[in-house]
Amino acid sequence: METSKEMEMKNIPTRASQKFRNFPMVPRVVFGNGSFDQLGDILLPKRKNSDAPIILLVDDVFEDSELHARIPRIFSDQIIFISADEEPKTQQVDALVRQIKESFQEMPSGIVGIGGGTLLDLAKAVAILLNNSGSAADYQGWDLVHRESVYHVGIPTISGTGAEVSRTTVLLGPEKKLGINSDYTTFDQVILDPELTKGVPKEQWFYTGMDCFIHCIESLNGTYLNAFSQSYGEKALDLCKEVFLDTIAEEESRNKLMMASWHGGMSIAYSQVGVAHAMSYGLGYQLGIKHGLGNCLVFQYLEEFYPEGVVIFNEMRKKHHIELPKGVCAGLTENDLDTMISIAMGMEPLWENALGPNWKSVITPAKLKSIYRKI
Ligand code: NAD
Ligand code: ZN
Numbered sequence: 001m002e003t004s005k006e007m008e009m010k011n012i013p014t015r016a017s018q019k020f021r022n023f024p025m026v027p028r029v030v031f032g033n034g035s036f037d038q039l040g041d042i043l044l045p046k047r048k049n050s051d052a053p054i055i056l057l058v059d060d061v062f063e064d065s066e067l068h069a070r071i072p073r074i075f076s077d078q079i080i081f082i083s084a085d086e087e088p089k090t091q092q093v094d095a096l097v098r099q100i101k102e103s104f105q106e107m108p109s110g111i112v113g114i115g116g117g118t119l120l121d122l123a124k125a126v127a128i129l130l131n132n133s134g135s136a137a138d139y140q141g142w143d144l145v146h147r148e149s150v151y152h153v154g155i156p157t158i159s160g161t162g163a164e165v166s167r168t169t170v171l172l173g174p175e176k177k178l179g180i181n182s183d184y185t186t187f188d189q190v191i192l193d194p195e196l197t198k199g200v201p202k203e204q205w206f207y208t209g210m211d212c213f214i215h216c217i218e219s220l221n222g223t224y225l226n227a228f229s230q231s232y233g234e235k236a237l238d239l240c241k242e243v244f245l246d247t248i249a250e251e252e253s254r255n256k257l258m259m260a261s262w263h264g265g266m267s268i269a270y271s272q273v274g275v276a277h278a279m280s281y282g283l284g285y286q287l288g289i290k291h292g293l294g295n296c297l298v299f300q301y302l303e304e305f306y307p308e309g310v311v312i313f314n315e316m317r318k319k320h321h322i323e324l325p326k327g328v329c330a331g332l333t334e335n336d337l338d339t340m341i342s343i344a345m346g347m348e349p350l351w352e353n354a355l356g357p358n359w360k361s362v363i364t365p366a367k368l369k370s371i372y373r374k375i
Pocket of ligand 2: 277291
């Protein structure tokens with residue numbers, strides 16, 4: 001049995017008094033094509049009064065879409081369209097919270113996030129910060145949130161990150177890119193409507209889908225693996241294989257990838273990610289490369305760590321004619337590379353999960369530099 005010291009080393013969020021993580025799950029979930037139209041009914045009992053609005057944070061890709069017209073709004077509800085071109089920032093969360101507080105006298109009845117990982121994370125963070133004073137940056141870390149968040153609903157429109165089930169919201173802050181990991185981060189309600197993912201461009205579908213595939217590979221090949229994580233990881237991996245290797249109907253593929261994302265997220269909840277994520281953080285920080293693409297760029301060169309996973313990844317890439325950008329790190333100075341390496345190597349729990357407690361005997365700055373240079 002693990003001691004609490006070991007749990008702490010793994011950076012698995014747990015209070016000192018807790019021997020085992022008491023993990024929050026999404027308490028309510030709706031699944032099915034067209035289930036989005038139930039949103040109005042779901043929100044109704046959550047409304048405190050007509051002055052306490054529902055705030056909907058929506059990916060601006062939907063501004064001129066038929067989905068916009070289907071977003072239910074009554075009383076003073078407000079839709080805020082937000083671009084997902086850049087990943088969420090702590091200052092952005094602070095600005096949104098300020099804007100909402102200035103616009104309404106009453107605290108909102110709820111926050112709804114509609115979009116990919118970017119919008120889902122923003123919705124989670126805004127819901128927390130409405131009820132907790134200070135800046136979002138103050139809460140980056142583990143279990144720093146002490147007051148319940150505002151009721152919040154997540155509605156994914158692209159599948160893969162697992163942000164719809166996770167207890168974190170990943171934010172780029174002034175000093176670090178780190179999640180707000182807390183029991184209050186998890187959504188109160190999720191609506192899984194696979195039809196909403198219909199318009200996702202093919203490259204983006206692949207990159208975000210591979211985030212899920214890589215979550216599975218990193219979780220299933222990690223030293224933190226346990227039956228809880230394995231059960232979800234294996235299911236998610238099977239679904240990813242069906243979606244990306246077999247030839248199945250589009251509707252079935254959308255349904256399956258949405259459930260793969262869910263299971264993949266559940267799998268890493270009780271373990272950790274690994275090498276690709278650690279190195280992708282370096283790319284994200286230095287070059288602004290987004291999570292899904294960054295993971296793919298790194299993962300293709302990780303045959304030493306995940307031999308079978310990389311073979312499957314390449315098969316999937318070929319089947320879908322995905323050309324990954326080349327020469328991404330070509331223009332970087334030694335200094336830039338050193339920054340990326342120190343960010344990647346700082347993700348200790350990820351390395352420890354990937355390679356065990358003696359990971360430092362395998363992973364050296366020179367090793368990481370040789371991988372980054374290939375990208
Ligand atoms: P995203 O939200 O950044 O969106 C990617 C692109 O797809 C955007 O251009 C967006 O406008 C577009 N898009 C989304 N849905 C669409 C649709 N239905 N039709 C057309 N275009 C659509 O992508 P993502 O990969 O889902 O999310 C990445 C973010 O998720 C990163 O910020 C990452 O840090 C975060 N993340 C969070 C967790 C977590 O547990 N909280 C886990 C993994 C990743
Ligand atoms: Zn990921």
